[in-house]
Amino acid sequence: MVDKDSAFPLIDKLVVVGMGLIGGSVAVGLKNRGACREVVAVVQTETSGKEAIATGIADRFSLSLESLAPELGAQDIIFIAVPTLAVQQVLADVQRWVAEDVTVTDAASVKGNVVAAAREVFGQVPSQLVPGHPIAGSEKSGIKAANPDLYQGYRVILTPLTETGASHLQRVTKLWQTLGAEVLFMSVAEHDEVLGATSHLPHAIAYALVDTLAHDIGNPNIFRYAAGGFRDFTRIASSDPLMWHDIMCANRDAVVQALDQFIDNLSRMQAAIAAADGDYLLEVFSRAKKARDHFTQVLAQQTASQ
Amino acid sequence: MVDKDSAFPLIDKLVVVGMGLIGGSVAVGLKNRGACREVVAVVQTETSGKEAIATGIADRFSLSLESLAPELGAQDIIFIAVPTLAVQQVLADVQRWVAEDVTVTDAASVKGNVVAAAREVFGQVPSQLVPGHPIAGSEKSGIKAANPDLYQGYRVILTPLTETGASHLQRVTKLWQTLGAEVLFMSVAEHDEVLGATSHLPHAIAYALVDTLAHDIGNPNIFRYAAGGFRDFTRIASSDPLMWHDIMCANRDAVVQALDQFIDNLSRMQAAIAAADGDYLLEVFSRAKKARDHFTQVLAQQTASQ
Numbered sequence: 303m304v305d306k307d308s309a310f311p312l313i314d315k316l317v318v319v320g321m322g323l324i325g326g327s328v329a330v331g332l333k334n335r336g337a338c339r340e341v342v343a344v345v346q347t348e349t350s351g352k353e354a355i356a357t358g359i360a361d362r363f364s365l366s367l368e369s370l371a372p373e374l375g376a377q378d379i380i381f382i383a384v385p386t387l388a389v390q391q392v393l394a395d396v397q398r399w400v401a402e403d404v405t406v407t408d409a410a411s412v413k414g415n416v417v418a419a420a421r422e423v424f425g426q427v428p429s430q431l432v433p434g435h436p437i438a439g440s441e442k443s444g445i446k447a448a449n450p451d452l453y454q455g456y457r458v459i460l461t462p463l464t465e466t467g468a469s470h471l472q473r474v475t476k477l478w479q480t481l482g483a484e485v486l487f488m489s490v491a492e493h494d495e496v497l498g499a500t501s502h503l504p505h506a507i508a509y510a511l512v513d514t515l516a517h518d519i520g521n522p523n524i525f526r527y528a529a530g531g532f533r534d535f536t537r538i539a540s541s542d543p544l545m546w547h548d549i550m551c552a553n554r555d556a557v558v559q560a561l562d563q564f565i566d567n568l569s570r571m572q573a574a575i576a577a578a579d580g581d582y583l584l585e586v587f588s589r590a591k592k593a594r595d596h597f598t599q600v601l602a603q604q605t606a607s608q
Numbered sequence: 609m610v611d612k613d614s615a616f617p618l619i620d621k622l623v624v625v626g627m628g629l630i631g632g633s634v635a636v637g638l639k640n641r642g643a644c645r646e647v648v649a650v651v652q653t654e655t656s657g658k659e660a661i662a663t664g665i666a667d668r669f670s671l672s673l674e675s676l677a678p679e680l681g682a683q684d685i686i687f688i689a690v691p692t693l694a695v696q697q698v699l700a701d702v703q704r705w706v707a708e709d710v711t712v713t714d715a716a717s718v719k720g721n722v723v724a725a726a727r728e729v730f731g732q733v734p735s736q737l738v739p740g741h742p743i744a745g746s747e748k749s750g751i752k753a754a755n756p757d758l759y760q761g762y763r764v765i766l767t768p769l770t771e772t773g774a775s776h777l778q779r780v781t782k783l784w785q786t787l788g789a790e791v792l793f794m795s796v797a798e799h800d801e802v803l804g805a806t807s808h809l810p811h812a813i814a815y816a817l818v819d820t821l822a823h824d825i826g827n828p829n830i831f832r833y834a835a836g837g838f839r840d841f842t843r844i845a846s847s848d849p850l851m852w853h854d855i856m857c858a859n860r861d862a863v864v865q866a867l868d869q870f871i872d873n874l875s876r877m878q879a880a881i882a883a884a885d886g887d888y889l890l891e892v893f894s895r896a897k898k899a900r901d902h903f904t905q906v907l908a909q910q911t912a913s914q
Contacts, residue, residue, distance in 0.1 A: 500834040510874040516899035528806040543893035568816040587849035593822035594845040
């Protein structure tokens, strides 16, 4: 059995369920670093499987976990990188076909629903499951965008439960550290609240803003005069709609609550603009600038310490 | 008299009222290109004046337009680059002290209130005034951030009125073209509507979002786990609070209306998330992604044609 002190390869077979940007980047990153012997893609169609092999990222592919499961053991890792709402179906396959000593982890952006799905499928969260979420990504998607250094210098949040096995947690931690990521641990609830506010809320806002301009405001030239600030501000509205549909639904309560707070705040700002309440505007703008400048410093320190 | 066909210098004295990022970049850009003979800064304090000279951007400074006005004529340009709500006071000085043949232009982000201020001060918009707005800038501010190429490849919108003199309009157009900008013409109302939607609205949103996270959500670590997407999305919240206070107040009606549409749209999205209305979310996200991707192409074409 491979443990954290063994020489490479860390992993014998890396089974990636869902070969897109996230899973593809993990696979090619581990492979390039000599940390796994073989990459097996579990995909839904022959076409996707052949594409995964053509990119050089996967060594072979399978159309089901069922057919692959008999050869998997404690030396292997199943990495689930399907859209958030599709994780439950993969967990059902794991429960039905995969041995209990195979480490299973995921990269879904919401953790509460993954844990709830595991409880529903297994009765309780199995010790082999390590819920995880890399805080990196791109508005790009698909295996062609895969990048072995996507996680270098970025953070990965793991949300282990009391049921999570220590050896499985160690292996998944090591997997991410091998890719150059900093691994942090957090409770499921805090993860979903923090990400709801700092990631899911901004995506909802960016989609709504671009849609307001493109769809609701009747000026066909509205984008012609937009500048660089607008480009940066709306870049995340180019993200994958299906992925974000899943995230919003999976983290519904936290996103709805964050939207409540934001809409309240923005409505107060609107009222202040309408009433020409300059004191209110200056106070909010100054406080926000201070917070944003502080965030810039924190990010710069993180980058400098990498 | 200097006209558009004359050899350089295009301008004899460039008088910059308000020596910050915008005015400083115009001055150093024209000077570096040999397009003006002398830069005179009109500032409020000796300290600012000495700083403007120390940077090498201004040749001399004056603490009032009044003392400078007697030496100004048709070969000179007054460039007003003070915060939006301070433009009216400068126009009052122009009306009182400056000859009618001196070209006057401004760089305020809102044009309706500048034109209204001119009407109030002069009784009607004087032919010497060319309202303008460069669609470039930065979350930085101050003369130390001045950059001779700030406008290279960017757009400048001029909103001339029927009262605007053709020779003044030509000189200001040439000024911006000399700096490498593309000059576009638009009505005052369209300018304020378009910028309200593509610039002022996003700034209001960014300030409100950062303030919501920093002030209303009770998690002191909320920024620790934010990633690059959040950084891009909130960069504009580091913009100068006083400048944006002025812009929001000056373009009140357009900003309040754009906020109405955006808050409506975002509230519908919130309701769809709460109701798990996946069809609605997918439709809006897909439509927004398509619009944003189209915008990326338009921007790329503009960059390519520069």
